[in-house]
C-alpha cells in the first residue's frame with residue numbers, strides 16, 4: 001500500500017519562542033485506507049498535529065505531504081471536531097451538502113449525495129430538521145456525513161465522540177466502523193480513550209508528554225470487520241493493557257499524575 005500521508009520531522013511551536021516546541025520530530029507514514037489513531041496525555045500536541053494536517057496552520061519545521069488519488073476539485077481533507085461544528089441555521093441536509101455546494105456540484109447530484117450520506121448515518125428522516133432539534137450523537141452523525149459527502153482524500157477526527165455519553169459513544173463507533181468498512185477512507189483519529197483507539201484503529205500512535213513526540217506505535221491485530229464484542233477478546237485486552245501502562249508513564253510526566261485518562 002502506498003503512503004497517503006507522509007510526515008518528516010514535523011515540529012510546531014506557537015508564537016515566536018522556538019524553545020517552546022509543543023510537537024517535535026514527528027516522522028510518520030499513514031497508508032492509503034488506513035485507520036490510524038493517536039493517543040497521548042492532555043496537552044501533548046494531538047490537536048496541533050491534526051490542525052497541521054488540516055492546513056489550519058503551518059508546521060514550524062519539517063514537512064508533510066498528503067498524496068492525491070482522486071479528482072483535483074475535491075478537498076484533500078475534512079475535519080470532524082469534538083464540538084458540534086455544524087451550521088445551526090442550515091437544515092441537516094443543507095449542512096451535509098455544504099461542501100459540494102461550495103464546489104458547485106450540480107443541484108440534483110449534491111442532493112442525491114447528501115441523502116446517500118444521511119442514509120449511511122441513519123438520519124434520512126431528519127433531512128429537513130435543524131441542528132437544535134437533534135441530540136449530541138445525531139449532530140455528530142451530521143458532522144461525519146458532511147465531512148464524507150465532500151469526498152475528502154483524508155478524514156481527520158479530533159475526539160469526535162468525546163462529548164458523548166458512553167452508550168451513545170459505542171453506537172457512534174459502530175456507525176463509523178460501518179461507514180469506514182465500505183469506504184476504506186484514510187482516517188487520522190485523535191482520542192483520549194485507549195479502548196476507542198483499539199476498537200477502531202489499524203495502528204495506534206502514542207505521543208509522549210509535551211512536547212509530543214512519537215513514543216510507540218502499536219499494531220492492532222483484531223480482524224475486520226470489527227465488532228463491539230471484540231472488546232472482550234484476549235488480543236483487545238492485552239493491547240489495551242500495554243498501552244495503558246505506557247500512557248500512564250507519560251501522563252505522570254505531563255504533571256497530570258493524579259488524573260486518569262478515560263477509556264478504562
Ligand SMILES: Nc1ncnc2c1ncn2[C@@H]1O[C@H](COP(=O)(O)OP(=O)(O)OP(=O)(O)O)[C@@H](O)[C@H]1O
Pocket residue numbers: 014015022040041042043044045046047048049210
Ligand atoms: N493556538 C494556540 N496558541 C498557543 N498555544 C497553543 C495553541 N493551541 C494549542 N496550544 C498549546 O499547545 C500545546 C498542545 O496543545 P494541543 O491542543 O495540541 O494538545 P492536545 O494533545 O490536543 O490536548 P488535549 O488532549 O487536552 O485536547 C498546549 O500546551 C497548548 O496550550
Ligand SMILES: [Mg+2]
Pocket residue numbers: 046047048158
Ligand atoms: Mg486536543
